């Protein structure tokens with residue numbers, strides 16, 4: 001059953017009417033970007049791409065993106081630095097710019113949250129989920145974020161509580177909710193399930 | 198009619214209890230012997246004298262103690278009170294709604310004098326005397342929503358209406374049944390209700406939202422919701438669940454009467470005049486099983502409701518671990534006699 005608070009990622013498509021394309025991609029998200037700009041030299045020439053290879057380091061995705069000959073390509077070392085660069089670009093974005101996001105869910109979420117801060121309506125952002133199903137989870141107790149959670153329960157990387165990943169998603173935080181799993185049964189943990197590989 | 202405010206606690210030594218009058222006026226939420234989610238919304242009309250529906254905002258014997266508990270929660274966790282910047286007009290609307298209602302219906306305790314936008318508010322039970330300029334946040338010691346809800350029982354959400362939806366863009370939430378304002382703020386009606394089982398498929402939320410989008414000014418509505426809580430703890434937040442969750446393991450056949458509480462939320466909704474936002478109030482009432490069974494009809498009925506509750510609802514409400522022990526205890530008060538229709542005691 002779909003999670004009602006979780007966004008739907010319909011897949012990237014090219015907005016032919018946009019004057020500028022601002023593209024944020026992570027890891028395998030590069031492939032979705034390549035697919036929409038392949039053979040569209042004019043569109044690519046008006047695109048700014050921010051890319052962080054993440055788990056796809058070692059593949060040649062960045063070179064292929066460069067071959068598109070975009071107006072600018074920023075290859076960044078981490079999701080955080082990619083978002084900092086994106087924020088700078090959003091601050092100066094002109095009218096008629098379309099925002100795209102492709103990659104793991106935690107990254108898409110951060111792009112949407114950056115867009116929100118710059119007045120971009122979340123429904124106007126084109127998104128595609130690529131790569132692992134790993135979740136970004138906020139601990140409801142200490143409020144710390146743990147990235148790339150692939151199993152439930154897991155240990156909060158900040159306070160160390162054993163957290164169960166609840167099927168509840170906040171767009172503002174770009175995260176699922178983590179709630180302590182064993183406080184009613186101290187010392188007894190449910191089996192760890194790798195649900196989000 | 199002066200209220201005798203009780204000195205009591207909702208944590209640590211848990212001295213909270215209800216007077217016999219408070220028991221009789223308890224908003225018992227079951228009008229039948231079984232329970233399922235429904236669009237149970239009705240006009241928020243003045244109800245019977247002394248009932249919690251007599252006035253739009255109900256102030257009772259627990260007022261002072263509840264406000265003390267709220268102050269403690271906010272001191273430990275300021276994220277329980279949040280408001281997005283565009284909600285400031287709605288905050289002032291809320292100040293007006295609550296001050297007007299409290300002063301009008303409890304004049305022995307609260308007084309409001311208005312001279313244009315120069316207002317004078319006196320809250321005797323909490324010892325507050327405040328002159329301020331309506332609309333000028335700098336004239337209050339804290340932002341307007343926080344200011345007035347530190348002085349009014351119940352949690353509050355302010356909902357912005359846009360794109361045919363309601364958005365939870367402000368609130369103060371210190372007495373909640375296990376949900377997080379900090380996590381839910383900014384969500385829309387369907388998103389914040391995502392974790393609720395069954396009701397989405399019954400179409401409850403679609404119909405409720407459609408109804409609320411058309412809510413008219415001056416025609417508030419209300420509904421009841423319920424859950425159960427171990428010990429009279431108001432702050433059953435997810436934030437602190439790692440501290441209170443263990444309480445659910447402490448129920449024994451000997452202590453059910455004192456430990457297990459029915460928790461009823463009287464929820465009311467008003468359209469606000471300046472902002473067109475909606476205020477959603479969630480007023481929690483607690484009653485321990487020992488107190489509940491002093492009303493024979495409620496004892497019989499609650500036994501049957503809890504016994505036959507669908508397991509998904511019991512799990513969602515977090516009752517599964519102590520449900521059977523509680524049903525067994527309640528069965529002593531159920532002789533199988535038929536119960537009369539309606540909520541009120543016979």
Ligand code: HEM
Pocket residue numbers: 234235236237238354356363365374375376377381389390391392393396401402405409420422423424477513514
């Ligand atoms: C518009 C104001 C409302 C707000 C802010 C609100 C908020 C909430 C929240 C935060 C929850 C907890 C969800 C969770 O588990 O995280 C909840 C539960 C629920 N809400 Fe609402 N709600 C509103 C109106 C309504 C209305 C009009 C209905 C009418 C049918 C409704 C029906 C329910 C039900 C059935 C539950 C599950 C409660 C339980 O089993 O304990 N809500 N609501």
